[in-house]
Amino acid sequence: MNSAAINLEELKNSFSYNEYRLLLSKIKLRLVSFKKNLPDNFIILRHDVEFSVNRALDLAILEAKESVQSTFFFQVKSPAYNPFSNTNLKKIMHLKSLGHKVGLHFYVSHIVQNDKEGLVKEFEKQKSLFEDGFGFGFDVFSFHRPPKWVLEIRDDIFCGAINAYGSSFFEFSDNPLQIKYIADSKHRWGYGHPIDALAFSKIQILIHPDEWTEKGEKDVGLFFNELIEEHQKEFIETLDSETKHFSDFKELYR
Template sequence: MRDFTLTKYESLLQAIKKTNYSTCTVYDFLKNEPENCIILRHDVDRAVNRNLAMAKLEHRYRIKSTYYFRHIEETFKPEIIRQMARMGHEIGFHYEVMDKANGDMDRAIEIFKEELEDLRKAAEKVTKINTVCMHGNPLKPWSNRDLWRKYDFRDFGLTGEPYLSIDYNKVFYLTDTGRTWADLKIRVKDTIDRPEGNSKEKSRANKKVDPRAISSTDDVIRLIQSEKFSQICLLVHPNRWCEDLGGWTKELLLQNVKNIGKAGIVWYRNIQRYKEITH
């Protein structure tokens, strides 16, 4: 069976339902921090109809997840936003305002206010916007989450930001970035911090499995079936999961080209950091 299809994603959902795990949105996790749970998070980067198809599939299995919408013409579709919200999914804001403001924090926060308000109006009377998550453009030099070094997202009535509000010492994190679950050297912006803190148990939590050994969705399914982790966060980009062969092949070829470019960016930036440290 081909990987990264809706059929394969359905196999993942079926596997989850047969375990002791519950599933939850980002907001529900931050609010309740349940044990034995899988946080399902989606970034609506493009191909909004593929996102809708995944949301409908999850709804059939009575699973609620979080969908973070970019504020661009291709994905900012109020009717689809409301349709997903009516299914019980959490709707959040996938902000990229540092990129849009060319690194100017004061301009970026103004754009953030405007675009967050637009999303809240789109979701009005159906759901509230409680969490936001940064979008990562590998071609831009800024990290959008750096906005919160100067400002506080809680001032906007928000509960959290997954990259900043979840303790990944406790929560095992997996992402399909690069159209693979493997932790390859192609993640330019989709990286997490794991401060060790004082707890030896926390630092041991992420040593139960070598992330490099997980590359396919079948690997993820086997990990979930093992129930080795109390809490897991899965980041899934629905635009990469395509059922028809033509679209699937196009996505595969496009992502392979992107991965080569992203590997080059990571290599170049590591060289630059090394030069800064040694000079």
């Protein structure tokens, strides 16, 4: 293997912005957004935001510089971030102003198995939270960690919104033949690297912005470490701005 090939393999698993820009350059001409009546040949780029609004905005800015628009899904019941805090709201509005779509990342882990009625009620609840909190609506959503019974809902439209796991966008099969699904979950390309899947005519790529940084981090332990440190830094800033007496201790956390 020559050194250029080795470098490409290294880059392909670095979770760095250089890897991401390379990926965009390969897919950008085929990108479409979630919509009815998709063409025969498409790539949909989707982002589920699990932990870091900062990293979501950074990725959104990178995409805008590359003239790419995609769809970012935010949770409204996340234990990791509050999308409606003033700082996060500003960041999400900034992201939206770059031309990206914003949708609901629908948290369903607490719904009892096969309780479709409960699922619909929860959707309506989270939809209201989303609309009230952001001041705008959404027409597309993605399930967060959908169990099998939820993935068995194959309709493209659920409760009036486009379901990112609907049959036009996602093939529910261990061996999909029509629509290739690719994700960076668990900080690895578990379904193969997107650059190696371009022969498929229909592709949905799920990229979690939380996994990506400018310099990247291949090692999953170090990746978690950096994410935790970023989160801690934000919390320290919150303690500092929301209390008067934390300033005596702030130095301890530098």
